[in-house]
Amino acid sequence: MENGIDFLHALDPDMLSKIFMCLEDPSDLVRVSAVSRSFQNHVIDNSLCKQLCLRLFPQLSKVDNVIELTSSTKNPAEVGSSNSMKWESSMEWESLKQEHRVYTFLARGFTSFAVKQLILEPIAASSTDNFPMESIYNTLKPNKRARRASYWSSKGQSNPAVPETLTYKLDGDLCLINEINIQPFQAFFQPGGPIYSAKAVRFRMGHVKRPLDVLQDSVHDSFVWTYTSEEFPMAQENCLQNFKLPEPVLCIGGIMQVELLGRVQKQEMDSLFYICVAHIQIVGRSLAPAFSVDIDEHSKSLTLKVLSYNQPSPPEIPSTNSSFYGRRNVSGFYWGEVDDESDDEVYDWGEEDDEPDDEEFVL
Known part of the structure; x- marks a missing residue:
């Protein structure tokens, strides 16, 4: 040289x-x-x-x-x-x-970009037993065993094989999803405190075919699923159960569906099988507000838009009492205790660069 x-x-x-x-x-x-x-x-x-x-x-x-x-x-x-x-x-x-x-x-x-809880809002549940008391909206906050139980409940079924789905809108058109945490609901107010978990769970990611506000009753048939996970076994345990994807998955379109497969608990009063969920977390990285996508449903093509070259401000580091900490690995997946201290559901795994807030990307 x-x-x-x-x-x-x-x-x-x-x-x-x-x-x-x-x-x-x-x-x-x-x-x-x-x-x-x-x-x-x-x-x-x-x-x-x-x-x-x-x-x-x-x-x-x-x-x-x-x-x-x-x-x-x-x-x-x-x-x-x-x-x-x-x-x-x-x-x-x-x-x-x-x-x-x-x-x-x-x-x-x-x-x-920061690792955090990605659910922006619920879209729909396949069924709800008592609306709004047992609505899908109840799955957004950790179950703290307050004076009134907070959970989603399906309708009862005589066939334990009937599945249920919970569909959510994520915080951004582009989300890189690492894991999903689900806590089944334990009915402390029923004899024996039964836990209404599913036998297994599966996850779908995709986008909406057309605006949701015009779908009415056809909401469950109005998504395009571009990814479907394997089935993960769910334990009949009252704890935050962690289902880690084999590899992080890029969700394009910002729609996530949790599919609950199989019923294990029959309600004593009506002899029907139910699935009940206390809390759900979808954990990963949202690329909003820096990126968005436009999806042409006719041609199936995507337009990737950069709205800003500023990196979002990092979230506050959660309390060590958060349900994210202290999990233990059992039989190929993780368990964690219910978050009894903090409502902050933003996670920082220590992987982010130590850079100032709202840093602008320069090539």
Whole structure:
């Protein structure tokens, strides 16, 4: 390197791309592109950051357009040196640079945005025994065994195989989901304190076909599910049970459905089987408000929008009395005690960078 020769020119471009794609972390690819102008141009020109994001999250393969709706992007005339201005000012090059910015920030969001409770609001339950006393809304807060029990209850069924579903809207169009916590309800006011758990649970993620406010009775048939998990066994225990996905799953569209499979508890007074849930948490990273998506239901294509290159402010670290702490691993999944101290359901796993609030992303 005494003569300042860039060894990039000694390698075949395809070989260099294969070497770069051996990296598993998009942040490493960003560091490589910072080594030299030649490396950066190669990474951008070959859409390597996009390729790596697609490899990590194949659901992004349906994205056919990216849009920046932010004033923080640079003016084309302000980018690059005079020697490369002619090439960089071309529409194709500017489009590639925009794509690189978007996917680089997206990759950063997957690893640095805060881990938290993702449920924004309930959408619907497949059935409710006594509305609103036993509504799905009761699943949003931990059951603290207050004076009045708070829980959702299905309608009774004579067939224990009849499933139930609870559907939620998440806090953002793009959410990276790590795990789901569910606490079955124990009816302390009934003889023997029966626990109305399900036999198993399964999770679906997807988006709405059309606006929910016009669906009326067809709400349960109005979602497109792009991911369905395996079945996880649920114990007949009054504790916050943790179901960790094998790999984090990217939910595009912000809809999550909890499918409760099989009934184990019969109510003594009517000899019918019920499922009751005290509390549900969906834990992961929301990429809102930085990102949103538009979904074309006719073409099945996605438009990825960047609304801001500012990283959201990190949440407060929860109390160590939170139900997130102190879980124990039993038979392949986790258990935890009910949160008796704090309503704060935002989690910080210590994975986020120690950076100032509302930090702006700069490439």
